[in-house]
Amino acid sequence: MKPKTSAAVVQFAIATLAMLLWTGVAAAAGTGAPRIAPPGSNAFGKSLTEWTGIYWRWYYGTASDPAQSMVGNVKLMPLPAGELISGTGTPDDPALYRGQLEITLRPGTPFVLPLAAWVAERYNNGTPDDPMAPNDVFLDGVDPSFYIDGKPVVTEANKAAFYVTPTPFDPIVVYPAPSSYGSIAALAYQGYAIVSPPLAVGRHVIHLYEPYIIRTPFSFGTIYDNTWIVTVSPH
Numbered sequence: 001m002k003p004k005t006s007a008a009v010v011q012f013a014i015a016t017l018a019m020l021l022w023t024g025v026a027a028a029a030g031t032g033a034p035r036i037a038p039p040g041s042n043a044f045g046k047s048l049t050e051w052t053g054i055y056w057r058w059y060y061g062t063a064s065d066p067a068q069s070m071v072g073n074v075k076l077m078p079l080p081a082g083e084l085i086s087g088t089g090t091p092d093d094p095a096l097y098r099g100q101l102e103i104t105l106r107p108g109t110p111f112v113l114p115l116a117a118w119v120a121e122r123y124n125n126g127t128p129d130d131p132m133a134p135n136d137v138f139l140d141g142v143d144p145s146f147y148i149d150g151k152p153v154v155t156e157a158n159k160a161a162f163y164v165t166p167t168p169f170d171p172i173v174v175y176p177a178p179s180s181y182g183s184i185a186a187l188a189y190q191g192y193a194i195v196s197p198p199l200a201v202g203r204h205v206i207h208l209y210e211p212y213i214i215r216t217p218f219s220f221g222t223i224y225d226n227t228w229i230v231t232v233s234p235h
Helices: 007-029 048-061 135-141
Strands: 074-076 083-086 095-105 111-123 145-148 151-154 163-174 183-196 202-214 220-232
Touching: 048 074, 048 111, 048 163, 048 183, 111 202, 135 163, 135 183, 135 202, 151 183
Parallel strands: 074 111, 095 220
Antiparallel strands: 083 095, 111 183, 145 151, 145 202, 163 183, 202 220
16 A cells, blocks of 8 residues: 665664564464465565565556456455545544455465555656655554454564565556656555465455554655455355
């Protein structure tokens, strides 16, 4: 979801923290928590960074075509169209968006779902290219609470394990048409995401509540309150 120290030290710290936090995530899975692919793994043939890039390339390039939401047998999960409930979109008065989406999956279908993202864009109206958010700014300002069937998957305690650092699109994603605010291409991405193994046959509720408060290098405040009702049906 996109609203709009040395790098080596930062990335080393994030990688180390991710390894430590994933130990806690894996342990939680033994107590009945939902199974989620380890962030450092090559789940279904690709890394979390690669799956995140594939997702946003689809979203910004061909998301209007649901047939292209399958990569092999992996589903790129659509995002709810959130309704503005309250707020003006500033850090001190965040805009609350609430959305819900119902989707049916076939048994044995893994899926990719971003929890939060910043995507740097290029414009046709003289606006400079977007900067990326410093890693510490994004990690401090975006706090996902992500649940599957009422059980926590990603929270403040382990979110760094699911964080993808700023990564350029290669090649950049040129939009089919300019956006309403003049953006014409996506240049790079960063954010949180998960790759889920297939869910069991039946009905599942996935819920994300996420304050997204950034004060620098750009200033805005958004809260996402999104629900996916997922039915895994053999028919």
